[in-house]
Amino acid sequence: MSDSKSTMKLVEYLDREGNLSRKGIDKLTGYVGEARQLVDRMKCEEMISFATSAVRDAANGEAVLDHVERETGIRLEILSGEDEARLTFLAVRRWYGWSAGRIINLDIGGGSLELTSGEDEDPEAAYSLLLGAGRLTHEWFDTDPPDRKKIALLRDYIDAELVAPAKHLRALGEADLAVATSKTFRTLARLTGAAPSSAGPRVRRTLTAPGLRQLIAFISRMTAADRAELEGVSANRSHQIVAGALVAEASMRSLGLEQVEICPWALREGIILRRLDGDLDGKG
Incomplete structure (x- = not known):
């Protein structure tokens, strides 16, 4: 391996x-x-x-x-944005199983944000929005640390982009389990006290809305170099973690989520699982 x-x-x-x-x-x-x-x-x-x-x-x-x-x-x-969202949801469903009930999943990549909700392996709704941590950092921030006015404007922009998707997802029904995937969410959880990766994938990790709000107030005033010194933040991602945190906070708020579980499986595992399913069905 x-x-x-x-x-x-x-x-x-x-x-x-x-x-x-x-x-x-x-x-x-x-x-x-x-x-x-x-x-x-x-x-x-x-x-x-x-x-x-x-x-x-x-x-x-x-x-x-x-x-x-x-x-x-x-x-x-x-991969289309919708396919990316659906494959990530498949991985989350397989990780938590059928007993988890309705799952809502949030995934922040470099270029896009994926939101899904469903009770089966295929979500009832899947959204892909151009709200990735790297994309927003590239398009909105030109100072280090980011300008406070730019942060406020970006917050408003993210909120506006989430209105319609969040309304639809909430209309589908309250989630039995709220989940988040991706390196961005894992990093944010680590910065708010979750176990390190060395503890293994089966350790329960969560990210709370209050903890995330406190974290944003802290890291948004730091330079990328200073953020890279924080435990759990890699140097190549330290510059985009503020934008990622803003997207995470806005997404959770728009969906009424006070806490999300961090799932170790995401898109890569979803693609592998779908390929294996094809083999088992005689389609591979």
């Missing part, structure tokens, strides 16, 4: 016209090439390759996919 990760932060390479820059394309191509080499070395029978918000929403997305394929031989599959 092997685990290898590389932080892309591709939304930071989008220009004003929405195109992924040459530097961003080269970074993505290099990573896909490295992944291909790892797959070959480990003699894997199959490589599942996909891209999400940054490439999906880039104006030159198709050209990016063509370039990566020419250079690496790998054609990345673009």
Whole structure:
């Protein structure tokens, strides 16, 4: 078994016209090439390759996919925002099981926010909004620490974007279990007192609305370098954790959630589970 990760932060390479820059394309191509080499070395029978918000929403997305394929031989599959949300929900459902009842799930990525609610493995409603932590940091913050007026304006913007999705999700019924996935939520939970990753995936971790509000007041006045010194905050994510915290707080507030459980499974596991389901059904 092997685990290898590389932080892309591709939304930071989008220009004003929405195109992924040459530097961003080269970074993505290099990573896909490295992944291909790892797959070959480990003699894997199959490589599942996909891209999400940054490439999906880039104006030159198709050209990016063509370039990566020419250079690496790998054609990345673009997941729609809804598919991304639904696959993440599948992973959450499998982790908690049927006894969890109605689940509502929140997932903050670099480029988008996914919201889902349902009682089955496939959610009744799935939303993908352009409210990712990296995207909002790139588009809204130009000082370090962020300007207080910009933070207030961003709060208002996030609230406005959440009105319609939150209204629909709440109309489906109260959740028996409120869940959050993604590195952003895990980091926020850690900063508010949750167990570290070294404690293992089965340790219960939660994030509360009061704790999150206190955390925002604290980290929004710090520089990215100072935030990177906090336990649980990686240097490559410290600059975007404020925007991520604002999205998390607004999402929980709009949905009336005072607490969310942190699920260790998310999109990656959802994709694997769906692929395994296909094999079991004779579709693989």
